[in-house]
Amino acid sequence: MNNRSSSTAALAATRDFITSLSDSWCKIRQAEIERNRKENHHYNPLRSITIKETDHSRILGELLKPDGSHGQGRLFLDSFLRRIGIDPVEGKWIVTVEQDRIDILLRRDEPASVVIIENKSCNASDQPGQLYRYWFRQIHQRHPGLRYDYLDLEKRFRVIYLPPGEYARPGERSVVRPPDAAYSACKHARLPESILDCRSFEADVAEWLNELMESETGLSERLRIFLKLYTEIWRLR
Amino acid sequence: MKEHLTSKAAEWFSDLDAWNAFIELAPLSVSIQDLWLDVGSRALRKHFHDRPSPGWDFTAWEGYIRDTWWFLEEFGQDSVGIGYGWKYHLCLGVKSGQRVDRAALTERLLSEDYRPLLDAFGRNDPNDFGFPLHQYGDFSFGTANDGNLSEHEIAWHAGHRTGAFVEQAAAKIEAFTRNPETTELMRRLNLELLGRGSGEGS
Numbered sequence: 001m002n003n004r005s006s007s008t009a010a011l012a013a014t015r016d017f018i019t020s021l022s023d024s025w026c027k028i029r030q031a032e033i034e035r036n037r038k039e040n041h042h043y044n045p046l047r048s049i050t051i052k053e054t055d056h057s058r059i060l061g062e063l064l065k066p067d068g069s070h071g072q073g074r075l076f077l078d079s080f081l082r083r084i085g086i087d088p089v090e091g092k093w094i095v096t097v098e099q100d101r102i103d104i105l106l107r108r109d110e111p112a113s114v115v116i117i118e119n120k121s122c123n124a125s126d127q128p129g130q131l132y133r134y135w136f137r138q139i140h141q142r143h144p145g146l147r148y149d150y151l152d153l154e155k156r157f158r159v160i161y162l163p164p165g166e167y168a169r170p171g172e173r174s175v176v177r178p179p180d181a182a183y184s185a186c187k188h189a190r191l192p193e194s195i196l197d198c199r200s201f202e203a204d205v206a207e208w209l210n211e212l213m214e215s216e217t218g219l220s221e222r223l224r225i226f227l228k229l230y231t232e233i234w235r236l237r
Numbered sequence: 238m239k240e241h242l243t244s245k246a247a248e249w250f251s252d253l254d255a256w257n258a259f260i261e262l263a264p265l266s267v268s269i270q271d272l273w274l275d276v277g278s279r280a281l282r283k284h285f286h287d288r289p290s291p292g293w294d295f296t297a298w299e300g301y302i303r304d305t306w307w308f309l310e311e312f313g314q315d316s317v318g319i320g321y322g323w324k325y326h327l328c329l330g331v332k333s334g335q336r337v338d339r340a341a342l343t344e345r346l347l348s349e350d351y352r353p354l355l356d357a358f359g360r361n362d363p364n365d366f367g368f369p370l371h372q373y374g375d376f377s378f379g380t381a382n383d384g385n386l387s388e389h390e391i392a393w394h395a396g397h398r399t400g401a402f403v404e405q406a407a408a409k410i411e412a413f414t415r416n417p418e419t420t421e422l423m424r425r426l427n428l429e430l431l432g433r434g435s436g437e438g439s
Contacts, residue, residue: 011245014246014249015249018249018250018255018259019249019255021254021255021258021259021262022252022254022255022258025258025261025262026254026257026258029258029261123299163297165297165301165302166279166282166297166302167282167286167295167296167297167305168296168297169294169296169297169314171314171315171333171334172313172314172315172334172336173315173334175313176313
């Protein structure tokens with residue numbers, strides 16, 4: 001096809017498309033308006049406000065706390081622990097939010113377990129030595145005998161990196177040993193790779209809460225509506 | 238020419254609904270492209286997740302769904318690697334950090350020792366991104382612009398011919414990650430250059 005006939009064909013296709021606009025697009029638009037009038041599926045006030053990283057930590061932390069205001073006891077905690085492969089999930093877990101600079105910390109004495117959640121919901125930059133320091137203080141110093149090549153044991157010790165989207169890994173500077181004297185004696189030059197667990201709000205948090213909404217028919221309408229609006233902000237970005 | 242086409246196009250909008258629909262749709266073109274690129278990128282990442290290259294890992298580049306970076310596990314993501322940035326610009330070099338002396342990297346890549354890396358990369362297009370090797374638009378889908386596809390054409394193919402898009406995008410990366418010779422050369426390059434930079438980790 002020469003340039004002239006190719007151009008003519010393109011113009012004809014464009015003209016056909018434009019002719020169809022008043023019909024097809026207007027119908028689609030009208031149907032969408034009608035559906036939204038009935039179901040309000042465009043309406044999500046959480047998308048209209050800025051939810052800061054610390055707010056997301058508090059929202060998640062509150063859900064994970066067995067004595068959280070949701071009144072569902074261990075429902076969220078146990079299902080989250082199962083989702084990330086902690087076995088067994090039973091036992092007394094302490095959940096803290098925004099303490100010692102750690103976004104969310106889950107700790108259990110027996111069997112000894114520590115899950116550190118580094119919330120990167122707003123894609124904040126990784127700080128130098130950040131994950132290494134958290135691991136060093138909360139896991140390495142408190143459980144110095146851990147063998148990181150022993151898979152069953154390390155499953156109960158995690159540093160979860162939690163950005164919005166899938167497949168994001170922490171930057172190098174976050175996982176290497178900081179130059180401070182406090183860490184110089186540690187034999188680990190970087191955060192043990194086996195303890196790092198990269199997940200995401202989109203694929204893990206939203207999926208976890210959606211699955212709960214589907215399986216737990218007893219959830220109140222109030223809780224269900226909030227969870228639906230909250231998971232939507234991760235899925236429809 | 239432009240004036241002539243404008244008056245021709247204007248004649249097509251004799252219907253107000255069509256004109257309103259056009260005005261509404263036109264600004265969505267970038268969002269539509271991003272949506273198609275998301276489809277392609279998710280499929281590309283799934284390809285590498287399901288079929289990992291030994292010794293290599295990958296990460297979302299700066300957290301974007303559309304940009305991905307591959308690196309040798311033993312050196313970390315601030316080492317010399319390869320990736321797709323800025324919506325499918327193929328780049329070889331260093332994406333972040335100060336561990337690698339960029340000038341020394343460019344010098345090494347031009348030496349005969351590392352010739353197989355240039356061959357594996359293929360066409361090297363000029364760029365303003367600061368990468369020694371860069372390529373854009375070199376995909377083939379049987380269209381008139383094969384080899385020099387524009388951003389909106391790449392996006393369309395990522396969304397509509399996802400399998401063929403992933404096959405070609407993955408092949409460009411796997412020329413490095415699944416080839417023992419290029420993998421070994423990338424390893425050697427990193428061993429020679431890491432620690433020669435000026436900043437952290439050096």
